[in-house]
Amino acid sequence: MKTVVVVGGGITGLSTMYYLQKTVKARSLSVRLILIEGNEELGGKIRTVHNGPFKIEAGADSIVARKQNIKPFIKELNLEDEVVYNATGKSFIHTDGMLKGIPEDALFGIPMSLESLAKSDLVSAQGKVDALKDFYTKNETFTKNDSIGVFLESFLGKELVQKQISPVLSGVYSGKLNELTIAKTLPEMLDYKNEYGSIIRGLSENKQKYQSKGNKKFLSFKNGLSTLVDRIEASLDMVEILKGVSVDKIGKGDEGYVISLANGETLETDFIVLSTPHTVAQKLLGDRELDEDFDGLINSSMISVYLGFDIPDSMLPKDGTGFIAGDNSDLICNACTWTSRKWEHTSENSQLLVRLFYKSSSPDYERLRSLTNQELISVALRDIKNSLSISGNPVTSEVTKWHENMPNYHIKHPQIVQSLEAKISKDYPNVLLAGCSYNGVGIPDCIADGEKKAQEICLKL
Numbered sequence: 001m002k003t004v005v006v007v008g009g010g011i012t013g014l015s016t017m018y019y020l021q022k023t024v025k026a027r028s029l030s031v032r033l034i035l036i037e038g039n040e041e042l043g044g045k046i047r048t049v050h051n052g053p054f055k056i057e058a059g060a061d062s063i064v065a066r067k068q069n070i071k072p073f074i075k076e077l078n079l080e081d082e083v084v085y086n087a088t089g090k091s092f093i094h095t096d097g098m099l100k101g102i103p104e105d106a107l108f109g110i111p112m113s114l115e116s117l118a119k120s121d122l123v124s125a126q127g128k129v130d131a132l133k134d135f136y137t138k139n140e141t142f143t144k145n146d147s148i149g150v151f152l153e154s155f156l157g158k159e160l161v162q163k164q165i166s167p168v169l170s171g172v173y174s175g176k177l178n179e180l181t182i183a184k185t186l187p188e189m190l191d192y193k194n195e196y197g198s199i200i201r202g203l204s205e206n207k208q209k210y211q212s213k214g215n216k217k218f219l220s221f222k223n224g225l226s227t228l229v230d231r232i233e234a235s236l237d238m239v240e241i242l243k244g245v246s247v248d249k250i251g252k253g254d255e256g257y258v259i260s261l262a263n264g265e266t267l268e269t270d271f272i273v274l275s276t277p278h279t280v281a282q283k284l285l286g287d288r289e290l291d292e293d294f295d296g297l298i299n300s301s302m303i304s305v306y307l308g309f310d311i312p313d314s315m316l317p318k319d320g321t322g323f324i325a326g327d328n329s330d331l332i333c334n335a336c337t338w339t340s341r342k343w344e345h346t347s348e349n350s351q352l353l354v355r356l357f358y359k360s361s362s363p364d365y366e367r368l369r370s371l372t373n374q375e376l377i378s379v380a381l382r383d384i385k386n387s388l389s390i391s392g393n394p395v396t397s398e399v400t401k402w403h404e405n406m407p408n409y410h411i412k413h414p415q416i417v418q419s420l421e422a423k424i425s426k427d428y429p430n431v432l433l434a435g436c437s438y439n440g441v442g443i444p445d446c447i448a449d450g451e452k453k454a455q456e457i458c459l460k461l
Contacts, residue, residue: 001030002461004271005259007247007284009037010044011443012435013275014232015450021238023458031461033239034267036259038246042233045405045436046443048224051396053348054308055224058400060443061337061355062086062218062225066210067444069451070219077231082223084345085216089319093122093167094387095326099317102164102324107210108172108186109165110156112203122164122326130157134200139193147411148185149177155199167324171335173441174300174359175408184409184440222345228443250284250431257431271430271457275450277405278437289427293420296412297437299404301360303368305380306339308396309352313340315390316352323387332368333383334359352390356380360406373399407436432456 004020006013017035024031041047045059063070065085074080092099102109105116117128134155142151148169153161166177173180182190192202203210210217221227233241246262256270274281282294322337333356340347340354347353358368358376368376377397385391417438424431432453439449 001032002271003032003034003256003267003269004273004457005034005036005267005269006273006275007036007259008044008273008275008280008435009035009039009042009241009243010275010435010446011046011229012446012450013037013044013273014042014229014236015447016273016275016434016453017236017239017450018232019451019454020457021236023454024238024461027458027461029461033236034242034269035236035239036242036245036247036261038244040244042241042243043226043229045402046225046229048226049398050224051308051398053351054306054353054396055346056306056308056339056353056396056398057220057225057346058304058306058398059402060225061339061343062220063228063443065217065219067442067448069448070444073447074228077228077235079221079227079231082221082227083219084222084343086218086220086342087321087344088216089321089341090317091168091321092317092323093164093326094323094329094331095122095163096328097330099320099323099387102168106164107203109168110152110189110203111160111200112207112210113200117160117200120160120164123160127157127159127163131160131200133157134193135198138197139190142182142190142193144181144183144187144190145411145414146182147178148180148182148189151182151190152177152199155193163326167326170361171324171357171359173409174302174361174406175410176361179408179410181409181411181414183414220343220345247284249286252428257428271432271460273432273434273453273457275434276437277435278407278433279404281433281437285424285428285431287427290420290423293416293423296416298408298410298413299437300406300408301365301369301401301403302406303358303365303376304398304400304402305356305358305376306396306398307354307356307377307380307384307394308347309390309392310395311352311390311392313338313347313350313352316341316388331383331387332362332364332379333357334362336383336387351395354384356383360404369401369403373397407438407441409441430457430460 049056103116111117196202321342
């Protein structure tokens with residue numbers, strides 16, 4: 001009997017095991033499946049907290065609806081009746097002491113039409129003229145391994161990128177645009193430029209792809225994102241799930257591998273999927289030949305602060321769902337989601353629930369990192385007062401710190417991952433790296449990576 005061990009019970013590890021079990025059942029294979037998670041609960045960066053009338057997502061808050069693999073996966077899990085979509089509305093950028101709306105007909109701030117560009121309040125007339133060179137300037141040098149920031153500035157102009165696109169896109173991918181690759185952010189932008197001669201024209205021609213169900217771009221579940229984790233866990237009836245058990249070391253055995261657990265036990269296995277942050281995988285393998293590549297992968301950090309108030313969310317600007325702080329903002333936070341407005345299911349009585357983000361890209365981060373939770377709440381309250389003119393004490397709060405645990409896909413990331421996977425394939429056959437440290441940060445990308453790793457193993461069973 002072959003044994004497969006997945007280390008790490010986040011969404012990638014869960015998905016890997018889900019698809020492994022599916023194939024094992026379909027082919028009536030004799031395989032032992034083991035999932036190991038160091039925490040007492042599965043889910044990784046997915047964790048829903050129920051606090052009075054509020055549902056709080058301490059980690060990821062939604063799933064991108066347009067990703068092609070997510071709807072079939074939800075249907076397969078029989079969760080279609082639990083799905084909820086975001087309320088549509090304006091997103092803002094806080095700049096020059098005020099909130100300015102991001103054009104609705106835009107993708108991550110990138111205009112999807114000439115009208116969207118013309119109506120922007122964030123860019124000057126000259127900045128709009130500069131962006132028009134997208135329509136007559138050809139791409140002759142850029143590939144998907146180049147910088148997304150340099151690429152966009154070359155065709156859309158510096159002002160549009162810096163004032164409208166960068167605040168949004170940098171926030172999503174937790175890094176500076178000039179250090180992020182096209183391949184790991186928006187590879188279709190290069191495709192559009194090459195095919196249509198214009199990024200804006202390409203987006204306009206493919207607009208329907210980005211506007212699912214009345215422009216509802218994100219989805220969650222009535223009882224929170226942990227619903228997905230719970231349903232997958234419940235389906236793993238052939239899997240031995242070890243929670244609250246850490247892995248200390250991975251070594252080579254006579255025929256496969258030996259996994260040493262923190263409780264003193266050992267497991268022999270033929271296949272291992274390391275669905276952990278890359279820093280954990282590096283420690284478990286303990287191989288100096290791999291350290292240079294592992295050290296080349298970069299993580300960023302973030303602090304999330306939720307505040308729930310006993311006031312109606314109608315006090316927020318009309319039709320708004322949140323804001324991003326621009327370079328000229330005097331706020332300390334990087335962004336703020338008006339959660340009760342964007343996700344109606346998160347607040348039973350439509351009471352105000354907001355979430356503020358403080359990222360390591362901010363010069364204030366190191367100071368913030370040393371603050372207590374209560375001190376961070378005070379910082380968040382000042383930001384809410386300065387941005388929304390709302391004051392008062394919250395009735396609930398939730399602070400989450402993700403220190404050096406947010407993957408940053410810098411310009412050399414694809415080459416490093418390729419090199420790392422090649423070395424592991426050679427020196428550690430049947431050991432696979434999986435998860436957001438390597439192959440995509442969003443939940444659909446992690447599910448797809450889990451399915452891919454399961455397929456690779458199943459070919460050898």
